[in-house]
Amino acid sequence: MSQFKSVEVKPQQEHLEVGKVGENIARGYLEKKGYKIIEQNYKTKYAEIDLVAKKGNELVFVEVRTKKGENFGTPEETINRKKLNKLWGNAKAYAAWKKWQGPYHIDAICIVLGYNNTIERLNHYENIV
Amino acid sequence: MLIKIPSAANLGLETIKVDVEVNLANRGLPGFEIVGLPDKAVDESKERVRAAILSSGIEFPAKKITVNLAPADIPKEGSFYDLPIALGILDSVLQFEIPEESLFFGELSLDGSLRHTKGAFLFALFAKEKGFENLFVPKDSANEAAVIKGIKVFPVENLFQLVSHFLKRKLINQAVYKEPEDRLPIPAEFDMREILGQEQAKRAAEISAAGGHNIIMVGSPGSGKTMLARALPGIMPPLSEEESLEVTKIYSIAGNIPPGGSVISYRQFRAPHHTASPVGLIGGGTRPHPGEISLAHRGVLFLDEFNEFPRQVMEAMRQPLEDGYLTISRSKEIVRYPADFMLVASANPCPCGYFNHPKKNCVCTPRQIRKYQKRISGPILDRIDLHVIVQPVDIEEFSENQKASESLESSGIIRERAILAREIQKKRFNGESIQSNAQMKNSHIKKYCKLTKEVEQLLKQASMKFQLSARSYMKMIKVARTIADLEKAPEITVSHMAEALQYRSKIYESI
Numbered sequence: 328m329s330q331f332k333s334v335e336v337k338p339q340q341e342h343l344e345v346g347k348v349g350e351n352i353a354r355g356y357l358e359k360k361g362y363k364i365i366e367q368n369y370k371t372k373y374a375e376i377d378l379v380a381k382k383g384n385e386l387v388f389v390e391v392r393t394k395k396g397e398n399f400g401t402p403e404e405t406i407n408r409k410k411l412n413k414l415w416g417n418a419k420a421y422a423a424w425k426k427w428q429g430p431y432h433i434d435a436i437c438i439v440l441g442y443n444n445t446i447e448r449l450n451h452y453e454n455i456v
Numbered sequence: 457m458l459i460k461i462p463s464a465a466n467l468g469l470e471t472i473k474v475d476v477e478v479n480l481a482n483r484g485l486p487g488f489e490i491v492g493l494p495d496k497a498v499d500e501s502k503e504r505v506r507a508a509i510l511s512s513g514i515e516f517p518a519k520k521i522t523v524n525l526a527p528a529d530i531p532k533e534g535s536f537y538d539l540p541i542a543l544g545i546l547d548s549v550l551q552f553e554i555p556e557e558s559l560f561f562g563e564l565s566l567d568g569s570l571r572h573t574k575g576a577f578l579f580a581l582f583a584k585e586k587g588f589e590n591l592f593v594p595k596d597s598a599n600e601a602a603v604i605k606g607i608k609v610f611p612v613e614n615l616f617q618l619v620s621h622f623l624k625r626k627l628i629n630q631a632v633y634k635e636p637e638d639r640l641p642i643p644a645e646f647d648m649r650e651i652l653g654q655e656q657a658k659r660a661a662e663i664s665a666a667g668g669h670n671i672i673m674v675g676s677p678g679s680g681k682t683m684l685a686r687a688l689p690g691i692m693p694p695l696s697e698e699e700s701l702e703v704t705k706i707y708s709i710a711g712n713i714p715p716g717g718s719v720i721s722y723r724q725f726r727a728p729h730h731t732a733s734p735v736g737l738i739g740g741g742t743r744p745h746p747g748e749i750s751l752a753h754r755g756v757l758f759l760d761e762f763n764e765f766p767r768q769v770m771e772a773m774r775q776p777l778e779d780g781y782l783t784i785s786r787s788k789e790i791v792r793y794p795a796d797f798m799l800v801a802s803a804n805p806c807p808c809g810y811f812n813h814p815k816k817n818c819v820c821t822p823r824q825i826r827k828y829q830k831r832i833s834g835p836i837l838d839r840i841d842l843h844v845i846v847q848p849v850d851i852e853e854f855s856e857n858q859k860a861s862e863s864l865e866s867s868g869i870i871r872e873r874a875i876l877a878r879e880i881q882k883k884r885f886n887g888e889s890i891q892s893n894a895q896m897k898n899s900h901i902k903k904y905c906k907l908t909k910e911v912e913q914l915l916k917q918a919s920m921k922f923q924l925s926a927r928s929y930m931k932m933i934k935v936a937r938t939i940a941d942l943e944k945a946p947e948i949t950v951s952h953m954a955e956a957l958q959y960r961s962k963i964y965e966s967i
Contacts, residue, residue, distance in 0.1 A: 403518065405487045434484060455485045 348444050349393025350377055353436040356449060363389065374417040386431035389420045393438045396447075402437035403450075415456045430456075457549045462541040464582050465525075465532055468744060468784075468791030469705055471502040471582035476537060476560075477524040478544030478667065484520040490541070492525030495533040504564045504845040512568040512616040517549050531788065536573045538564035539592070542615055552622040559583045560610065561595035561598070570594035574711030576606050577704050577719075580604040586807075586893035592618065594716035600708060602633040603719050605699075633659075634718070635663060644690030646683050648867040652857040654680055655850050658806045660844045660959055662870050663770075665691045667938030668892035669931075670777070670799040670839065672762065674963040675846030676816070677809040684846070685758045689725045690867035692756065693875040696882075697755045698890070699739065700730055702794060706753055710746050715764040724755035726797075730764040732873050738772045744791040749776055750796035762801035762829040770836055773799070777839045780895065803832065805964070813848055828962040841931045842893065842959040878940040893938045898930060905933050911953045918957045932956050 354364055357380055365386075366379040378389035390410075392402035414433050422431055432454045439447040461476045488502045508518050524540050525532050526683050539562035547554060561572040561579050576597035576750050581604055583591045590608045598611035609631040612618050618627045648658060655674060661684055664671040672679045695703065703720045707713050713720070728737055730747045749757055759765060776782045780796035805811040806825040811818040820828070828963030837843070837911060881892050884904055896904070907915070936948045937954040945952065 401486075401518070406485060445729045453483065 345393050345395055345440065346391070348440065349438045350435075352393075352438055352446060352449065353378060353391040356436070356451070357389065366452060369421070374413075374420060376417055376421060379421065383426050384429050385429055386422065386429065388414065388421070388431065388433045390414055390433065390435045391438065392435065393440060395440045397439055402439065403435075403452075406435060406455075411456055419456075457548045459544045459846055459930075461544045461547075461554070462558065462588070463537060463540040464531060464579055466578055466709060467530070467789055468793065469709060470763040471578050471579070471791045472530065473582075473586065474530075474532065475526045475535075476540040476544055477526055478521045478541065478548060479524075480517055480545070480548045480571040481520040481522065486518040486520060488523075490523045490525070492523075492526065492528040493530065493531040494537075497535050498525070498532050498537055501535065501538045501541055501564075504538050505545065506875075507566040507569040507576065507703050508542055508564040508615055509545065509712075510891055511566060512614065512619070512926075514549070514616075515617070516545065517545065521545060528729045531743075534573075534575070535563035536561045536575065538562060538611070539570065539615075539618075540592075543618065546615070546619055547622075550619065550623070552619070554622060555590060558586050558592060560592045561587045562592070562594040563614065568616060570596075570612050572715035573714070575708055576601040577603065577708035577713070579706070580607060580609065583607045598631040599634055599716055599718045600704075600713055602631045603704070605633075616931060632723050644687050644867060646687040648687050648870055649692060649864045651683055651687060652854055652864075653679055654684065654846060656958075657681075657844050657846045658870075660839035660842050661688060662691060662874060663935065663938050663942065663959075664688075664798065664800070665693070665870075666874040666942055667881070667934065668798050668894035669841035669938065670801075670894070671844060671937060672799075672801040672803065672837070672840045672963065673844045673846050673860070674803050674805055675813075675847045676813050677804065679846045682760055685727075685760070685800050685802060687867060688756055688758075689723065691870045691874055692723045693871065693878040695721060695723055695754060696891070703754050706746050706793065707749050710751065712751070724752055725758065726752040726759040727760065730759070730761050732765075732769065734769045734772055735767070737769050738776070738784075739782060739785075739793055739795075740784050742786060742788070743897075744786055744789065744793075744795045747782075748783065749773065749797055750793040752902070753769075753794050754796060755798070756800055757797040758802075760802050762803040763828060767831065767833070771833065774835055774839065777836075798894070801840065805829075814876045815848075837963075838925055838927055841935050843961055843963045844959060845961055845963055846855075867924055873942055876944070877938065880941045880944065893934050893941065896934055896937075899932055901930055905935065905937050905948060907948060909955075911936075911948055914950055914953050918960075922957075922959065922960060922962070928960065933962065935959060 347367050354367060359364040362382050363381040364380050369379055376388055377391040380387045392405055394402045418431060418433055433456045435452045437450045441447045457480055459478045463474050463476050464471045465474045482559045490499055506516055540560040543560055563573045565571050571594060573594055576593050580591055580601035584604050584607050591601055592610045592612050595611040595613045598609055602609045611631045621628045621633060660671060675681050700719050700721050707720050712899045728746050733739055737748045739750055740746055776795040781792055782795045789820050806818055806820045807828050808819050810816040811825060885891060915932060936952045939952045939955050940948045
């Protein structure tokens, strides 16, 4: 059993923690760029939107993807067609719910974290759907 | 940034130009998309290209990559777009210069090396026709492409080598055509010398080899029908250069040329089993593929146990037997494959095999025999020039002959005669679109086979007696012409015609 000694059992919640850290980083990044954050981690029974922001007169829905290291794939790879469809549906539902009449679009922010949650890279992809 | 890499697509035996357009966009989520009606093999090229580029030690760009195969309305199939796609991506990253008038083609392996890809020969032909100067192909396919003179063929081992070539670090040497070592015919399974007795059948085989005539042999089990057919490749005259290119085209598109191979230089002997499906034998499929009859182009198609072939398969051969080519029409494309083959069929006279046997008794009922014989239809029999009954071998004679087998003619000697006869035919049909007597159309017969009065009289009498059809009448003249050619006689004489008529014996007697 000695070979398993070094394996550290991670708490179940760790990936959620990473997500939260990423979301906060993204929020800070957007605010610095002049976006006005309206919602963070907006949740309903059906949907979840990481960030809703406003840039000028446009509503921006942001999906944040965070990974610790790129050894097991990039954060970009985790956004597949199914997720894109879901994002689009959520955005539409949100806009309808808030009776938003103006333009809106969806962005993605992909963050790679290093040790101690340092930011290795942050990419902002605009209008991905 | 948009990069355009020229490649091509094969539609049957025709090739059209396809531009592989690669666009790396800075906007949008990184991804890899191929458009332009790709099939599954083309679409999966994404994964191969990604792995191959990474294996070559080059970073795969994290950008939105869109590949368009133009013209976008023609369905693309095959794995050979791997190289142009990979090159397009690399070019937009490394910004090297690709010389104009270059054509690219090849399947990538995950480790970045290029694999032998089918169709190299057709690409080379296309490159020459359309004035492309350089052709980049996988190393294993280079010899196949280098047959075509007048273009520069570059054998590419792997992606890295190609990139170094374009970055002018290390140039790739042009491929030099290597003559295939097997210019000689493949040795036949049997030598004619090994077949004892059966003089008439052997003579018929010689005639069919000399003139390219179809032949059917009927005889009891063990009489040597299959052996005779398997000895045929040994007496067939070699392919002319022109014919060999035709055959190579078909083999290249079918992917039947081995890595490092080049032209098909000998006549092919195809012997499909009687369980072959119509599409397997004739060709077809949603993307039409050549069948056995096209692979036997300019060669021999041997159908053993002819009666056992499904009727549908047999009847489908009627038109190609007559025309020498086959047009496959599907909703998406129409393809024409050449299928000018020599049909060699063998069959038993009845289900038990001993009908009309001199010593053994047949145990079949007349109804059974009729049913069995009816499986070969009249239209098919009418298209076969030589009908031969192979008599069973007498065991006493057989053991005596065995000692004398050394004195029999070997395949080599018979082959020499067949070659001479073919040369006469070639000279005769100089300037025509045909090469052998069997291919003659009625106009050619009128022009080249003038019959004397006596010969015509004989033929007329025989046709009345045997009730030969108009087609059979013409076939008899063709066979007589070949017999005359074997004797180097300029005119068809009565004896030539008389011998030809022998091969119209009723192989199936009505009961």
